[in-house]
Amino acid sequence: MSNRLSQNHEVFIGCEADFDAAKIVLFGAPYDSTTSYRPGARFGCRAIRAESFGLETYSPYQDKDLGELAVCDSGDIELPFGDSAAALKLIEERAGLILDAGKTPFMLGGEHLVTLGAARAALARYPDLRIIHFDAHTDLRDDYLGVKLSHACVIRRCWELLGDGRIWQFGIRSGDRPEFAWAAAGHTSLHRFDFAGLAQALKEIGQSPVYFTLDLDVLDPSIFPGTGTPEAGGVSFRELLQAALQVLDSANVVALDLTELAPNLDASGASTAVAGKLARELLLAL
Numbered sequence: 616m617s618n619r620l621s622q623n624h625e626v627f628i629g630c631e632a633d634f635d636a637a638k639i640v641l642f643g644a645p646y647d648s649t650t651s652y653r654p655g656a657r658f659g660c661r662a663i664r665a666e667s668f669g670l671e672t673y674s675p676y677q678d679k680d681l682g683e684l685a686v687c688d689s690g691d692i693e694l695p696f697g698d699s700a701a702a703l704k705l706i707e708e709r710a711g712l713i714l715d716a717g718k719t720p721f722m723l724g725g726e727h728l729v730t731l732g733a734a735r736a737a738l739a740r741y742p743d744l745r746i747i748h749f750d751a752h753t754d755l756r757d758d759y760l761g762v763k764l765s766h767a768c769v770i771r772r773c774w775e776l777l778g779d780g781r782i783w784q785f786g787i788r789s790g791d792r793p794e795f796a797w798a799a800a801g802h803t804s805l806h807r808f809d810f811a812g813l814a815q816a817l818k819e820i821g822q823s824p825v826y827f828t829l830d831l832d833v834l835d836p837s838i839f840p841g842t843g844t845p846e847a848g849g850v851s852f853r854e855l856l857q858a859a860l861q862v863l864d865s866a867n868v869v870a871l872d873l874t875e876l877a878p879n880l881d882a883s884g885a886s887t888a889v890a891g892k893l894a895r896e897l898l899l900a901l
Contacts, residue, residue, distance in 0.1 A: 626688035627664050627894065629672040629681025636685050639901055640713045641721050643691035644706050644729040647877075649699060649765040653843045655877030660691055660723035662878035663894055666887045670895055676856065679899040686898055689713075699728060699764040706732025710870060714740050719901060723894065724874030726843065727754060728766040730828045734773050737870040741824035744869075746773055746782045747816070747862055749855070750830035751846040753790030753805065755797055774802055783816045785809070785858065786833035789846045809850055810858040817865040827862055827871040829855075829897075831890055841886025842875050852889060856896055863900035871897065 630641055643660030650656060672681035692709050694702040706722070710733040713720040722733050727750070738744045748754075748770055755774075759765040763772070774782055782803040798805035806812045832842040835849030850858075862868065876890040 625661075625664050628667040628670055629684070630686040630688040630898070632685040632687045634687045634689060634716075637687035637718060639684070639686045639719045639721055639898060641686065641688040641723065642709050642713070643723045644694065644725040644732070645691050646694045646696070646702050646724070646729055647726040647843070648696050648702070649728050649759075649762065650726050650843045651759060651765070651767055653877060653880055655879040656724060656726045656843055656875050658878050659725060659874070659876035659890070662887045663723055663876065663891050664688070666884065667891045667895070669888065670891055672895075674896055674899050676896060677860070677899050681895065681898060684898065703728070703732035703735070703764070707736045710736035711739065714870065719868070720870045721898065721901070722870075722872040724872060724876070726766040727769050727828070727830050727874045728764060729874060730872055731764075731769050731772050733870055733872060734826050734828075735776065737824070737826045738776055741869055743823050744777060744781070744826055745820050745823050746770075746777065746826045746828065747820075747866065748782060748784045748828050748830075749786050749833045749858065750784065751786060751789050751832045751849055752830070752844065753784070753787055753794040753798065755790065755794040755803070770803070783820070785813060786850055788848050808848065810854065813858055813861060817862065820866055822867045824869045825862075825866040827866070827868045829859060829871070829873050829893070830875045831873065831893070832875050834889070839886050839889050841877050841879075841881030843877050843880070856893065859893070859897060860900050863897065868901065873897065
């Protein structure tokens with residue numbers, strides 16, 4: 616293991632590779648200080664790791680096995696709660712270290728604001744970066760209760776870095792009317808309710824570098840209740856899996872994340888199991 620990262624921690628199943636040998640590097644961003652409804656996403660990355668040992672390393676969906684890959688789980692970043700700017704800086708540094716080593720960073724959240732730190736790192740190294748965003752929520756507010764560094768504003772902050780025509784959003788079914796109007800003005804390509812239009816988006820993106828951010832509340836809460844802001848009318852697990860695999864099969868994904876599991880909000884553990892299986896499938900598809 617490289618001395619650049621410590622590995623004194625529980626790892627995701629099948630992700631025991633040394634940092635220097637790995638092609639993909641997992642890391643956790645346990646942060647939920649701006650969660651606007653139900654907190655608990657800070658515990659998501661740890662829960663996904665712990666429950667991953669209830670999974671097999673083999674995927675019948677893809678006929679692939681994590682045992683055949685070189686993945687390093689580099690553990691969680693220690694983040695300062697109450698200081699979003701400082702937390703984002705630490706996330707940016709971890710993602711940047713992984714990118715500079717020629718590897719793909721895969722971040723486990725954490726609330727969705729953590730995406731901003733990793734996206735900054737990717738953009739610094741890939742100036743032509745695009746973002747593909749799966750979510751129930753627009754996340755396009757300019758501020759939330761006067762706060763600009765909020766999970767409700769994360770895609771708006773990303774847009775300020777990228778500009779028009781470089782963000783595609785899918786599964787969106789919640790947001791203020793001005794957010795939908797702002798997107799419709801050409802700032803983002805927003806697709807409501809499902810993944811219709813994904814194939815065309817991938818064609819438009821081509822081989823431009825992509826940051827793929829997947830907020831798990833895109834799933835219907837009947838499937839995934841363990842999240843901070845559940846929204847009825849979401850997609851199924853199979854619909855999400857098919858769409859995510861389509862992205863990873865077609866796009867040049869240089870970094871990605873999986874956010875907004877709050878395991879304390881689902882005592883059954885089903886939401887954590889769903890998140891863990893999706894993490895496995897994303898790793899294999901990479």
